[in-house]
Structures are given as C-alpha cells and as structure tokens.
Amino acid sequence: MTQQQHPSTTPSALADARSNALADAAAGALTDALPVIDLSLAGGSPEDRLRLHDELRAAATGVGFFQLVGHGVTRAETAALTGAMRAFFDLPEADRLGVSNLNSPHFRGYTRTGDERTGGSQDWRDQLDIGAELPPHVPGRGEPPYWWLEGPNQWPTALPELRSAALGWIDRLGDVAKRLLHELLTAIGARPDFYDYAFAGHPHLRLKLVRYPGTAPDGAGQGVGAHKDYGFITLLLQDTVGGLQVERPDGSFLEVPPMEGAFVVNLGELLEVATDGYLKATSHRVVSPPGARERFSVPFFYNPRLDAHIEPLDFPLAHHAPGATQDPANPLFAEFGLNEWKGYTRAHPEVTRRHHPDLVDSTPAEPTRS
Numbered sequence: 001m002t003q004q005q006h007p008s009t010t011p012s013a014l015a016d017a018r019s020n021a022l023a024d025a026a027a028g029a030l031t032d033a034l035p036v037i038d039l040s041l042a043g044g045s046p047e048d049r050l051r052l053h054d055e056l057r058a059a060a061t062g063v064g065f066f067q068l069v070g071h072g073v074t075r076a077e078t079a080a081l082t083g084a085m086r087a088f089f090d091l092p093e094a095d096r097l098g099v100s101n102l103n104s105p106h107f108r109g110y111t112r113t114g115d116e117r118t119g120g121s122q123d124w125r126d127q128l129d130i131g132a133e134l135p136p137h138v139p140g141r142g143e144p145p146y147w148w149l150e151g152p153n154q155w156p157t158a159l160p161e162l163r164s165a166a167l168g169w170i171d172r173l174g175d176v177a178k179r180l181l182h183e184l185l186t187a188i189g190a191r192p193d194f195y196d197y198a199f200a201g202h203p204h205l206r207l208k209l210v211r212y213p214g215t216a217p218d219g220a221g222q223g224v225g226a227h228k229d230y231g232f233i234t235l236l237l238q239d240t241v242g243g244l245q246v247e248r249p250d251g252s253f254l255e256v257p258p259m260e261g262a263f264v265v266n267l268g269e270l271l272e273v274a275t276d277g278y279l280k281a282t283s284h285r286v287v288s289p290p291g292a293r294e295r296f297s298v299p300f301f302y303n304p305r306l307d308a309h310i311e312p313l314d315f316p317l318a319h320h321a322p323g324a325t326q327d328p329a330n331p332l333f334a335e336f337g338l339n340e341w342k343g344y345t346r347a348h349p350e351v352t353r354r355h356h357p358d359l360v361d362s363t364p365a366e367p368t369r370s
Contacts (some may be wrong), residue, residue, distance in 0.1 A: 097110065110127070
C-alpha cells in the first residue's frame with residue numbers, strides 16, 4: 001500500500017528545502033534552516049545514492065544537524081507512541097510518581113519537573129526515561145559502575161499499552177539509525193559496518209518521553225540547557241510547538257521549526273572524536289514554550305554497548321579533519337559507558353545519592369580519548 005505523503009515532504013518541498021540549506025551546510029554555516037536528507041534515496045539508483053551521500057556528508061560535516069525524511073516510519077507508528085505518551089502525562093501525579101526514577105538504581109522512570117539539571121542549572125521539563133528491557137546487571141568486584149545503567153524499566157499499571165509502544169519504538173528507530181549510520185560512514189569513504197562491533201549484543205538504546213509544561217514560575221526559559229549529545233546519533237520526534245534551537249558558530253541560536261513527518265537528527269560527540277572533528281557534534285537547547293503552553297518531544301539515542309571501546313574511524317578523508325572540540329570540564333571517554341555514567345549521575349544527583357552514595361565521585365578524572 002502506498003503511504004500518503006506528508007505535505008511538507010513532497011518532492012517539490014524537499015527540493016526547496018535542499019536548495020535553501022545545503023550550500024550553507026557545506027560551508028559550515030547555519031543561517032536559516034537545517035538541511036533535509038531523504039533516506040529513501042539509499043534504495044534508489046546510483047545517482048540517487050550519490051546525491052544522498054553528498055548531501056549527508058555536507059550536513060554532517062558542516063552543521064551536525066539535519067531533518068530526516070524517507071525513513072519509513074509511518075504515521076500510524078508515530079501516533080501509537082505519541083498517543084501513549086500523552087496518556088502517560090495525563091495520568092494523575094500519584095501514578096506518575098509511582099514510577100519515579102528515584103525508585104530505580106538504573107536511572108529508569110519518571111523525573112518530576114525541575115529535578116533534572118543541565119550545565120548545573122534546572123531544566124523545566126518532566127520526562128520518562130526508558131531503555132531496552134534487560135535484567136539488572138549489578139557490578140561485581142572490579143567491574144565499572146556503569147553496569148548499573150542496565151536493568152528493567154518502570155511501567156505504570158494504569159497504562160499497559162505504553163510498554164509495547166515504547167519498546168516497539170526503540171526497535172523501530174534502532175533499525176532506522178543503523179541504516180543511517182551505515183550511509184553516513186559510506187558517505188565519508190569508510191566501511192559502512194566499521195562500528196557494528198560496538199553495537200553487537202546489547203547496545204545502550206534509550207528514549208525519553210518529554211513534556212515541557214511552559215515557562216517556569218520564576219520566568220526562566222531553560223526547557224533544557226545547551227548541551228551536546230555524547231553518543232553516536234540522536235533522532236528527535238517533536239510536536240508542532242517548537243522551541244528546539246541549534247547553536248551557530250557565532251554563538252547565536254537558530255530556531256528549528258517542526259517539519260511534519262521528519263526526525264531532527266544530530267550527531268554525538270563520540271562520532272566527532274572518532275573522526276577527529278570531521279563529523280560535527282553541535283550544541284543545542286530547548287527554550288520553554290510561553291505561558292502555560294505544553295511541548296512534547298521524544299528523543300531517541302542510538303548508542304553502543306556500555307563496554308564498547310570506540311576506535312578512531314579509518315576513512316580516506318581523515319586528513320581534512322580539523323580536530324575534535326576539547327572541553328576539560330566535560331571529558332569524553334573512549335569507553336562509552338563511562339560517558340553515560342557521568343551524564344546520568346550529573347543530571348540526576350538525587351538518584352545517585354539515594355542508590356549509589358559510594359559512587360558519587362567514581363567518574364575518572366582524566367579522559368581516555370582514542
């Protein structure tokens with residue numbers, strides 16, 4: 001059955017979006033719009049694949065952000081997830097707090113508005129953290145603490161459909177992200193399967209169901225503070241409200257308006273470091289919607305196994321790499337789980353203090369960059 005096209009993803013609309021954004025992306029600029037990448041070109045003619053790789057390379061090296069269409073995820077699949085998400089946030093607060101992440105040594109579950117921090121400041125949003133459903137891995141003697149991040153999710157008993165919708169989304173977007181990573185690596189001349197070893201077994205795939213409930217009572221506008229994702233690839237589903245902003249090279253921020261049927265994709269710091277800066281991880285933030293207006297979004301994080309050691313990428317364009325960005329206050333480690341542990345313990349200090357008081361200062365002091 002032929003899928004009905006979204007109005008904003010018709011061929012003419014895509015052509016207009018490409019002509020407006022790709023030149024800026026290739027030049028490393030970010031002015032009016034994000035590039036639009038059509039993943040369905042991967043199944044087309046040799047000319048289609050060449051165009052996909054040219055556009056993907058320009059976006060990934062110049063901006064590090066783009067809109068992804070042609071991914072194959074249907075409206076029905078999206079509606080199943082977003083319907084369950086809105087039903088979750090409509091539950092009484094007592095039901096949501098019944099699956100609080102404060103109950104979980106694995107950092108899974110519900111975070112109340114204002115209980116997460118980015119850059120040391122309060123984020124004005126509430127969310128449900130979900131990952132692959134795995135038995136708990138309690139670290140043994142000599143094992144790194146990041147194994148605490150593997151474990152079961154928490155599900156509200158009043159909403160049984162949420163479990164299948166969320167876990168189905170993880171599987172579905174995991175497939176999309178794998179295809180996208182293979183095409184991205186091909187676009188820069190690398191073996192498409194170079195990092196398959198890092199995702200073998202149980203990759204650390206996560207998603208968040210997020211609600212931004214409007215402006216904080218003190219008037220602060222930080223929905224989530226400016227940051228870079230430290231994994232491989234993030235695929236974001238956003239509603240029609242807007243508020244996502246991407247940082248330009250001059251330090252100003254570009255608004256990213258929602259595009260129907262598209263995922264906003266950004267690259268993580270591990271890919272930037274692995275390519276010595278050839279691929280770009282870009283800082284981004286969410287500004288709270290005005291007044292009491294709500295915004296909903298679903299970021300999906302395509303990340304490797306916790307114990308995967310990310311090797312430098314072997315690719316012929318490496319001599320063009322400008323070097324990865326260094327942040328002494330936020331070192332990046334070659335072993336992925338160390339980054340994930342650092343991120344969760346910093347973002348959720350109350351969970352850390354409650355369940356892992358002896359591990360509060362367990363993050364290594366020096367980066368082991370590869």
